[in-house]
Amino acid sequence: MELLEYIQYVLAPQVLNGLTVGVALILVALGLTIIFGLLDVLNMSHGEFYAVGAFLTIGLGAMGVNFWALIVLAPILMIPLAIAVERFLIRKVYDGADRHVTTLLVTFGLALVMEDVLKLIFGANPHRPENPLPGASEVLGIVFPHYRFLLIIVGAFIILVISYIVYRTKLGSMVRAAAYDRNMAASLGVPVGLIYSGTFAFGVGLAALAGVLLAPIYSVFPTMGRDFIFMAFSVVIIGGMGSILGAVVAGLLLAQISSLSSLFIEPVWTDPIVFGVMVIFLMFRPQGLFGRIGHA
């Protein structure tokens, strides 16, 4: 009986919480991993795009825009910004001698600017948007907050759609072709430049979407991206840079580990454990659990 109660009141909520975080983490990590897999760019400003998504919920929500409309609107609003960043910043240094380092530096600078712009507009204090779907249901004695449940469903749906696009459509095969061999793809008529901008915008849009979805659960503040992106980096490393399946598996795994481990050890220690796992993976299996997009 005690065991049942333990599962019902302690374990199940933690698993559910881990799932919620995991889905959001996967969305952010997917954007990161797709951008790395295709463009070979480590986007250090990814966390800030996630924060911008969350702040769009605050800003546009205050103007009376419906939350559900924002789920569609936020990623679309990011497209021009993302394309501008890709065209005018990343592409400028893309063909330089040390692409990894320079693109990392440029996006790092961008992250600094974006974080401070958010601070300038919204102030440094945390915001908390209203929960668009309050209430909870009880199934088998386990409490399911409606919004979290919905987040998991929506997130899982989006992840499936992305996998379908990348692996089963013509657009996806063009993206994979461009990732595998840029010049060959271009000579076969793939509009590589467009694909690059589009992919970057797509990855950034995913980050913004995750920001919108998580805003009602977590507080929204300018440096929120920084904390979250570290986790997303670990997911990308452990799953394998550029691997979609890897991001999903590693995202669920890491979120559950950090969620469940807080039952047994002090929650402050989950961070070092997650990063420690990341270090071990980098040392012994830098390609991660699964291979790279377009290379497997």
Place this chain on the structure above:
Amino acid sequence: MHDRITQTFRGSHVLTAVLVAAALAFMLVGIANNDTFYLRLGTEALIFAGLALSVDLLLGYTGLLSLGQAMYFGIGAYVSAVVLIHTQSFWLAMSASLGASLLAAIVGGIIANQVRGVYFALITFALAQVVAKVIYNTQSLGSSDGLIGIPVVDVNLGVAAISTSSPAGFFLAVLTIIIGLYGLTAWLLNTPFGRVLIALKANERRVPFLGYSVWRARLAAYVLAGAIAGISGALYPMLRGFVSPELLFFSTSGNALIAVILGGVGTLAGALYGSIILIVLKSVISTYTTHHLIVIGSLFIALVLFVPQGLTGYVRPYIVAWLERRSTRRSNDQKPSMPTAVVLKRDSS
């Protein structure tokens, strides 16, 4: 006739000499005005210049981007703080910090050396995060508050002693140590060992064919950089009287990186200039607005895009050319020298 690398080092030495002269003038003005604030700020800039120097040694000469150099800075600072609290000995604190950061850098270097390129950046970043979080969670190290109340000590020089609480005295001590680190690094890079490091950046695959171990050279560079960061970090608690986990966070590593890009990658002198410019920029902008990151971030992006060689990297070729002309004039009748135009063109690492 010297070869090109020696020439560029001489260019850096001229720039550093200018910096030292400016620093001494600054100190004299500070003493004359009985200033504390600016001298302390200047000392802090020099301490972080040491951290930037270690980043430049890795990025500018060996081609390794470390995103976690603050780890060794922080380890140096914490060890120094603990030793100072217990013994009040400057030299003991410095040697303990050096030992600890050397040890940490050997372990960290063996771990980080498993991987290359972007993975190296990430593994150094993750390592620093692990250590930072462990310190953050350790009660005996003051957890998130850090250690406060580090006593004022004397830098015992045998014939004289400088108190760390004396603004000008400690400024001079820090300046000596940081310039010493600069000199040591520049000297090492100009030895055959240094040439191997530079070769690593140019083409890592060819180095083994010349009979050198890539692994050993990379590890040596990493350990050296860790020790430089550790020594610089050891000075921090003497200046500020406290240490906090923020010293190990990514923002500290990021600032050092900004300083190096600002000053010029692969010049060593640029790391010193960059840190000082960064601190000056921050305090000037802060008088107008709290949002200095917008300005610094934009400046940083613009530099990476348009002036990737940084400030000293931009100036140095002219100094090298000037040194060249001068030495040619001296040995005028002996042999024809390399044309300066070639030197100018090739000096853009």
